[in-house]
Amino acid sequence: MSTILEVAGMSASIGSQQVVESVSFSVPDTGITAVLGRNGVGKTSTLRGILGLIKRKGEVTLAGERIDGLPTHRIVQRGVGYVPEDREVFASLTVAENLALAERQANPRRDFVAHLFPDLVERRAQMAGTLSGGQQQMVSVARALLNDNRLLLVDEPTKGLAPRIVNEVAGALEEASRTVPILLVEQNLEVVKRLAKDAIVIDGGRVVHRGDAREILGDEELTRRLLGVHGDAPADGHGTEERA
Numbered sequence: 745m746s747t748i749l750e751v752a753g754m755s756a757s758i759g760s761q762q763v764v765e766s767v768s769f770s771v772p773d774t775g776i777t778a779v780l781g782r783n784g785v786g787k788t789s790t791l792r793g794i795l796g797l798i799k800r801k802g803e804v805t806l807a808g809e810r811i812d813g814l815p816t817h818r819i820v821q822r823g824v825g826y827v828p829e830d831r832e833v834f835a836s837l838t839v840a841e842n843l844a845l846a847e848r849q850a851n852p853r854r855d856f857v858a859h860l861f862p863d864l865v866e867r868r869a870q871m872a873g874t875l876s877g878g879q880q881q882m883v884s885v886a887r888a889l890l891n892d893n894r895l896l897l898v899d900e901p902t903k904g905l906a907p908r909i910v911n912e913v914a915g916a917l918e919e920a921s922r923t924v925p926i927l928l929v930e931q932n933l934e935v936v937k938r939l940a941k942d943a944i945v946i947d948g949g950r951v952v953h954r955g956d957a958r959e960i961l962g963d964e965e966l967t968r969r970l971l972g973v974h975g976d977a978p979a980d981g982h983g984t985e986e987r988a
């Protein structure tokens with residue numbers, strides 16, 4: 745197996761505060777790699793550092809080429825897709841308009857996206873702001889999947905969703921991961937067990953553990969210490985905002 749993304753000694757800061765401290769890890773070019781860690785440890789900042797959305801130092805290499813000196817739009821052009829933590833759909837645009845705005849290439853993968861999210865096809869004329877949280881998440885994931893990316897960075901896609909919707913979003917990511925490697929920040933450990941092969945655990949802005957995801961979650965002591973929960977319980981402290 746080869747590596748699609750290599751992060752070596754990357755630090756990142758927001759204003760004057762360093763929020764990521766010299767993290768190093770690699771992401772294989774197939775399947776889903778999870779980023780785990782308690783609230784506020786720097787998971788989102790790690791993704792934003794890779795994308796150059798916050799100031800960073802250190803080496804980031806995508807498919808053998810350094811991208812840490814590039815501005816965000818160039819990194820995106822090289823094939824890094826981003827599904828941000830708060831979905832960021834355009835509330836006053838329709839589903840179809842949200843998707844059309846995301847298309848970067850001449851032959852976007854519309855059929856693939858329609859196959860993954862039939863619900864969005866039915867709702868194409870609906871204003872995105874009137875969709876449920878789960879449907880908005882699907883729009884957000886769909887936008888990234890329209891393009892032929894080399895890597896997707898996906899931040900807490902199941903946060904606050906009802907169990908049935910969590911399942912649906914997880915299923916879509918699982919299917920998507922057969923076509924593109926995914927670096928996934930996820931606090932729902934059942935979803936991690938289902939989807940991820942390897943996991944990286946972050947604490948205090950540093951990588952403190954790395955290994956097989958199921959092995960990490962099967963280690964009660966480690967899970968309690970690094971994630972603050974038992975591996976069989978959801979770590980999601982955000983609660984469920986929505987019902988099925």
Ligand SMILES: Nc1ncnc2c1ncn2[C@@H]1O[C@H](COP(=O)(O)OP(=O)(O)OP(=O)(O)O)[C@@H](O)[C@H]1O
Nearest residue numbers: 758759761763781782783784785786787788789790
């Ligand atoms: N806009 C900001 N300004 C200042 N500090 C910030 C900002 N955003 C995040 N931070 C700080 O950076 C640190 C890392 O935050 P980050 O959002 O990367 O963590 P996270 O692991 O993604 O957390 P969560 O589980 O809540 O999503 C935290 O201490 C947080 O308070």
Ligand SMILES: [Mg+2]
Nearest residue numbers: 787788789829
């Ligand atoms: Mg976050």
